[in-house]
Amino acid sequence: MNYLLHILIYFEIYLVVALSLNLVVGYCGLLTLAHAGFYAIGGYTYAILSLNLGWGFIPASLAGAAIAAVMSLTISLPSWRLRGDFFILASLAVQALLFSTLYNWSSTDAPLGSWKNLTNGPFGITAIPRPRIFGQTLSSPIAFALFATIVTAFCVLVVWRLKRSPWGRLLIAIREDELATRGLGKNTRRTKIQVFAISSALVAIAGAMYSAHVRYIDPSSASLDESILMLSMVIVGGMGNFRGPFVGAAVLIILPEILRFLALPDAQAANIRMLIYGLLLILMMHFRPQGIAGEYRLQ
């Protein structure tokens, strides 16, 4: 039972990640590799605030979301001028900076969480408290799974409402033809800032769920590999509609579990999983560029 709950929680975390990334990649047409950085910001903020200041899950994750939304300016401002390969490079620069900051903001002679040793560097933060909601600690897996479902449902609702709003249609218009959209008098720059802020805030909430569930976080959550994994989830699942992220997250969760039952040697299982993701990316680009359930083909 705990195994199934664990899979459910992971599915929900990845679903929020995929939904938020799809807002930027699928609706706005901007491939970004910095998403894992914002995910890690959410995770770290929850970890530090709950460990040092005893904050509950809701205020701590909202604080993480706010920080990620502000930090998203580092990626949304370059998106004003850069497109295509060059925007991807700029996003890579942001990812490298966020990763370096998390990796290096440490000092051996200061206590964890203090200003000089905020992230504990490469060792990461351990023994993160279980989430507390309204003074209640969620210690059983089922309570956490229920809570994660509620948080995920909230995020899904937010994305669904946004997608159906005039603002969502504006995003698609920017993706299809930014110049024409500006010609119609729409402020595309402001919209880009908004979409990155919303997407980063959502993924920060996913990061907070992750660190509350695993109770450990290290800078590898912000690594390039993590970003690539997130991107492949969106690309394989499908871009530019609401179903895609569900499919992408499901594929990402189910594939390792299937491999687990094939009794592959432990040392090779992770490699084979990544190999299949790589193969999926190539096959998708050749035979179904919009992803399994998507509508939008990458430009």
Place this chain on the structure above:
Amino acid sequence: VQILINGIISGLSIALLAVAFQVVYLPTRVFFIGLAGVYAIAPYLVYTCLDWGMGWLLSICLMISGSIGIAVLCEWGSHARLARRGASSGAHLIASLGMYIILVQTIAMIWGNNPKTLRTGLDVVSHLGNVTITGAQWIILCSAVFLLSSFCFFLSKSSFGNRMRALADNPNQFALVGYNVDRYRLLAFGLAGMLASTASFVTSYDIGFDPYTGLHTILIAVVAVIIGGRTTFTGPILGALLLGILRAMVVWYWSARWQEATTFVVLAAVLLFLPEGLLGRKNRVDTAI
């Protein structure tokens, strides 16, 4: 002076890779991340050949031909087909990323995740005044200078080099004149494979290698391309040298931990304020080059 020399030598190995990247990017507009996989696999090929008792020279020749083969296979099996369908640059990039993942995971499955070295014991050291240069650094210096200068010569003097530049300038016109674009694309990929495998070999002879070094190194090379100018074949060499010196200075005056952050701050600054690079033609970033 020692910092400067170290910077130039590491810059030269970045330059080899940057030119390898550019040799594919300019004529084909393919953002060839798969090159990172070629870079990663090259030292393993030498390692295995040496293990089987072959000599250094034969091993290196086999490594270069193997790497060329893999790079050409990437083009033939994936990029050429995508290009024929008129796929977008994003699709090329993602497919290339997929190829990189496959190559790296294959390496990790065959040879394991642990770092390896090509030589044992201490390196020979020579002194020039108050500058110390190791044997491995000499190898980097000589091979990079030889390859880069012959590349520049080949590009400006030979007819094949001229055709390469013509293809980079306008692929449609190039095809209209009657040249076989597919064949020149294959050659570009092969050339990139050769340059990248050499860069990889000289670096891993110096500092060792593991399956995951490729992506990181190629990204640094791409930064060098952007700094030097993405519309020229030779700009990346200048960009790589500057980047190498900068990175060496960061290590000396500050800390090796901030090397990456500094590299990418420079990238962001160049993208925002000098998008055409040092030697590039003036162009809007969002227009096709």
